[in-house]
Each structure stands twice: as structure tokens, then as C-alpha cells.
Amino acid sequence: MSILTKADPAGPAGSARALSERRPLGDRGFQILALAAGLLVLLILVLIAVSTSQQASSWFSTEGLKIFSSSWDPAANKFGALPFIYGTAITAVIALVMAVPVSVGIALLLNEVVPYRWSRPIVYVIDLLAVVPSVVWGLWGILVFAPWIQHIYGSIGSGVNGIPVLGNLFGTPTSGASFFTAGIILAFMITPIVTSLSREVIATVPAIDREGAYALGATRWEMIRGAVWPHSQGGVVGAVLLGLGRAMGETIAAALVIGSSPTITSHLFAPGYNMPSVIANEFGEASGVFRAGLMGLGVLLFAFTIIINVVARAVVERSARRQRGA
């Protein structure tokens, strides 16, 4: 034993310092280069915040608290952001309500039901959804999907007209390009990311928990409820939040199918607007306070998505750490 400790090269003090002093210049340079590349991420994030807020400053200063008013009318110099914030929230909620159960279902299917050799092709197919570009979803949405679903909206609308709550949500007026269509398209687009993140979380459930549940005579569903779900709950919440961030920031598909009308209405089948799509559609022609207002919407969007992403990553990391600790 004592021979081994003597032979340990890390043992002698002082030699390590001598080595570090003789580090060649290229070695130092490479480390600095790598550090600079890492710092670039922080620099870009800070620059985004500073430069866009600077461009938006005239909106913040001329409108003051009226930036959260509900009327947006560039011709009358009214630039209230509320219709777009409302539209962003509504479309994102519609997208989540549809995408989350489906994504979690697929994640459970992949991890708990199908054998491994089947799960790989299924993952490939889900990934194909993410390969279809946003603008292609928009093109398909406005030229094929919206005209088709308009009839369905029409019959639902006339069916529920007059019924208190349903009539307010799904009654007439109806339009193919609407909050709901945008929500559906967004749901397709966030499904791959929510699925893959939920799958990663669910895969970390220890096999011994599953086997324990089965040994007690649980069916597969009872095993999922009793062993898988409590373990992966936190991580799935994080995955859902990341999906929410995606749905809020997704631009081009929503810009084409949302209907481009800055109104606040409870009618989900009516045309509306959200933050990214108004920027995409109107920034080109805007100038002065109008442009600053659109830039300001970008600042708000950036702030919302950063907050949601920070919370989501923190939730995911906390649940991962708790699982390692447990």
C-alpha cells in the first residue's frame, strides 16, 4: 500500500505549479477562445434585450401605461398591445390543451407499451413533424386546412348558438382563419418537442419502481399511475412549459392562419391576432412610433418567453436532481 501512494504521480506538491507555469501559449489561447465562445451566448442575450428595448423606447415613452390598452389602430396613433397579448395567450392555451395529452400519451406509448425495436421508427416519424418548416405548416393551413375546417366551425357554430357558455366560445361569427385554427396548427408544431422531453423524463423512472408495482398485481395503467406518474410529474410540467414557450413565439404559421384582426373576443372561431404574427405582417410598412410599438411587442415577447423558459428549465433540472438524489 505504501509503495502505491509513493508512486502516485499526483502526490508531490509543487510540481503541479511548475507544470502550469510552463503551459504553452497556444494552450492558453485555445482556452480563452473557448471561453469567449461560451460568453458569446450571454452577450447575445444581453444585446437582444438592450438593442430591441432601445428601438422600442419611443413606444414606451409616448404611450406610457397605455401600452397595455386594448385598442390598436396605427391610423389613429393608438398602439395598445392587449389584443395581441390576449391572442397569444388564447392560441397558446388552445395548442397546449390539444398537444399535451397527445404528447404525453405518445411518450407513455413509446416508453411503456411498445417494444424497443418499434419505438425507434415511431420516434423518427414524430421527428418528421419537427422537420416540416413553420412556413409550410402556414401554407398548408391557409390554403388547405382553413377552407376545410371552416365548414366544421360553421356547423358547430350554428349548433351551439344561444347556449350560454358554449355559444360565447364556439358560436357565430366563424371564419376559417381564426384563433382556433392557429391553435390547432401550433399544437401540431409543439407536439414533437413536448413528446421528446416527456419521453426523456419518463425514461428516468427506475425499473425497480415499475417491477414493484407489477409485483403487487397492478395492471399496466395502474403501474403508470402509481409508479411512473409520481416520478415524472415535475419533468412533464417542465416539458409543457417549454411547449408553451414555443407556442407563444411561433410566428409564420400563426401569421398566415390567425386572421389578422386585432380584436379581443371570446369567440374562438373568430379571426384574431397574436404578438409574433402582427410583427411579421406589419413591421415592413411601419415607421416611427408604429415601428417602435412593434419592436416593443418583440421586447414583451422576449421577456415572456425568457421567463417561461427559465422557469421550465429550473423545474426540469430540479425534478432531475431530486430523482438522482432519491
Place this chain on the structure above:
Amino acid sequence: MAVSAGRQIVDLREPPSWRRTKNRIMTVLMVLAFVLVMVPLGFVLYTVIAKGASIISWQFLTGSIPPNVLPANVGGMGPAVVGTLEITALATVMAVPLGVLGAVYLNEYGGNKLLAKVIGFMSDVMTGVPSIVMGLFIFSIWVLHFGYSGLAGALALGCLMLPIVIRSTYEMLRLVPDSLREGSYALGASKARVTVTIVLPAAIGGIVSGALLAVARAAGETAPLLFTILTVTTVNRNVFSGANTSLPSQIFANASSPYVGAQARGWGAALTLIAIAFILMIVARFVTARFARYQR
């Protein structure tokens, strides 16, 4: 001991109960969720291929973009194809080396330092920044001073790619076993030398396929290009100056056009764009299968 000789065979199978029915229902629902996703995907791919395949030809890929009113058989998407290729290539050249270096810092130098943790966390957060915000950002720091150009578009796409490349490279570097590094240190190599000649080559398969997936993602992005390249209809071979165009921004312009010819060209461009993304994805899978030494 010959009890089993008796006629009575005990049926050990559980009778169908509510618990088992519920289990069956839930399994069916999970399969249904998958089918539910397949329907729109199949629908979109079918429409794009059906409507796009009839218009795509060599002339379509190289011809100039005609005015929207002209019928589908006139002209093509040449300038947009050129624009997409040059802008995406420039973005790749900028973002991939920086992303790999950033990942090298996180995995090889950062360790458990607070700064490395913050950078890693913020890089994950940066993947969530909406693409339109990247467009506004480059508009305010670049386009306002230097005007519209392919370079501005490439900067915006590069900002989108950077965190994706960092994340995928970092995952790959983590898989390289420490014994490789220790073996090279034992031979007296410096850290930079170990990283460049041992660690990066060991992970190259995964790094390349991750980078290709980031490129595929960037090639389809429209929002960051809207205010940085300003969609035009003429070929601009100089990526560093002058307004440019790209397939996604051309599709966006044509999708909201009422003319059938413009819409048909939009479908053709959509098929071209999806084909580019698919080819990149397949090459990435091939590289992973062929060159990746360490897989998750």
C-alpha cells in the same frame, strides 16, 4: 399425488374486470394519440408532394421568379434557391465553429464552475427565444446601420443555430470516456492538443449530425429573414450586400397571394424546402450510424 388426474381444470386467468378494461381503454387511447399525430403529418406531406411534384423541374429550380399573376408554368424559384443555399451556408460557417468551441468550454474547461453552469443554462434558455425576436435583434443592431443583406439574414439564423449546436455538441463531448483524455495527458500532451486531436475526433460523428440537424432547422426559418434580407425577386449572388431572398420568405409571400400561379409556385418551393431538410436529416442519421463511436 395424482390429484391432477381429476377432471377439474382450474382457470387461473382473471375474469375481465373494470381494472383490466380500464387498462385496455388507456392503451387504446395511447395508440390513438399516435394515430392522431400521423393524420395531419400524412395530410401535409401528401398535399405538398401532390401539389409540388407537378411543378418541380430543373427549370423551376433555376428559373427567375415571375410576377404573381402569371400562371404556374412560367418561371420558377431560382433566386430563392440560391438565396437559401448561400444564407444557410454562411450561417453554418459562423455558428458551428463557435457552437463547438462553446461546448468545448462547457465540458472541457468549465467543469463545475458557476460561470459554466450559467452559460449552459442560458444557452438552453436561448433555444427558446422566438425566431422573430432574433430577426428584430439583427434588424436593430445590423440592418439599421448597414442595410439589408444576406449576411444579416445569416447572422439571425446563426443566432438561432448557436445554442442548438452547443447543446448537441456538449452531449456528445460528455460521452467521450475520460480514459482517452487521461491517456493523452499521460503522454505529455497539453489540454488544447488533447481536445483538438483526441476528444473532438472521438465525438466527430455526433457533432456533425447535430450540426446538420441545426442547419435543417435554420434552413426552414422564415421569421428571422423577413426584416434582414427583405424578400426580392432577383438573383443576388453577393451574400454580403444588397437585399436577397430565400425559399421560406418566398413561400410566405406567395401563400398570402390570391393568384393560383403564385400559390402553385409556393407549393413547389415548399417541396424543395422539405426535400432539403429531409436530405440533411437523412445525412445526419447516416453520419450518426456510420461515424458515431459513442451513442447515448
